[in-house]
């Protein structure tokens with residue numbers, strides 16, 4: 001009977017070793033995938049921050065561009081106004097040039113006439129002063145002749161003087177117009193130079209907006225890629241969970257066929273130091289039994305320490321618990337069985353068929369009797385109470401989680417125990 005049991009056990013062990021790799025892979029892969037996903041999410045948050053900054057700078061720069069555009073069109077309107085004023089002045093200048101030419105021509109003509117008249121007077125012998133004197137019969141004649149000549153000369157002189165002053169007036173008016181035009185030209189040139197500067201600034205800022213738009217697009221692409229990656233990881237996690245469940249089920253049915261001989265073999269070794277006792281007792285509505293033997297089931301520390309700090313577990317630390325067996329609270333598959341130098345010390349995590357996970361910590365060195373991938377029965381001894389890792393004295397630190405490897409998914413074990 002025992003020989004057959006051992007033989008079956010041997011077959012079972014090799015079967016477990018086969019299955020184990022898949023289960024280990026599924027369990028380990030999921031947490032790796034989850035941490036990759038979390039890293040991606042952190043990166044997405046960072047990128048979103050960057051995107052916000054880029055968008056803020058972009059909208060500020062765009063506002064500056066709009067402001068510059070408004071200034072440029074303002075200056076452009078002023079330049080257009082100046083242009084039309086300059087056009088007006090050019091017309092006026094042209095007109096006054098015409099008047100000036102006319103005045104000059106009139107002056108020249110009258111001057112010529114006056115000169116001709118003098119020549120005629122001289123030639124006719126009537127009106128030159130000398131002729132006048134020589135031809136005068138009397139002083140009265142001379143005086144009247146002189147007056148006539150001088151009156152003529154005076155009239156000519158006056159006309160010419162008038163024409164000259166008229167010409168000068170026209171010329172002065174033209175000069176005024178020209179200096180006014182020069183002022184407008186200067187003003188226009190300065191406004192044009194400001195416009196050029198504004199245009200350059202606007203071009204620069206428009207270029208910056210284009211760059212920022214490109215940055216924004218690149219960041220968005222990265223965010224999209226990470227989102228895609230996380231979706232792909234989601235799919236992988238789901239597949240891994242499905243695979244783990246499928247393996248677990250086939251493992252269960254394999255074990256069930258041999259569980260009778262297995263458990264009888266185990267229980268026969270009793271309380272030996274190799275540690276394979278099993279517990280029995282009342283079962284909670286969640287299907288859990290106590291993880292420690294009767295007499296040690298008092299919870300000595302709850303979800304919160306006496307200091308008020310979060311504990312996330314219950315401790316069983318009744319005096320004399322050191323070395324007592326720790327039992328699997330329900331059927332399940334071992335997904336972690338390892339020794340940490342600090343923290344939990346020797347600890348085990350079991351994935352139960354109801355989707356919950358239980359964690360058992362601070363076990364004695366060398367007392368872990370289950371490995372990753374092992375199928376455990378409710379009440380099966382998995383370890384003995386100790387004080388390894390971050391522990392001040394022998395106790396069992398017991399956690400219930402709704403998801404493996406996540407502290408945020410710890411729930412109060414009290415609600416799941418009998």
Ligand SMILES: [Zn+2]
Pocket residue numbers: 301311313314315396397398
């Ligand atoms: Zn604890």
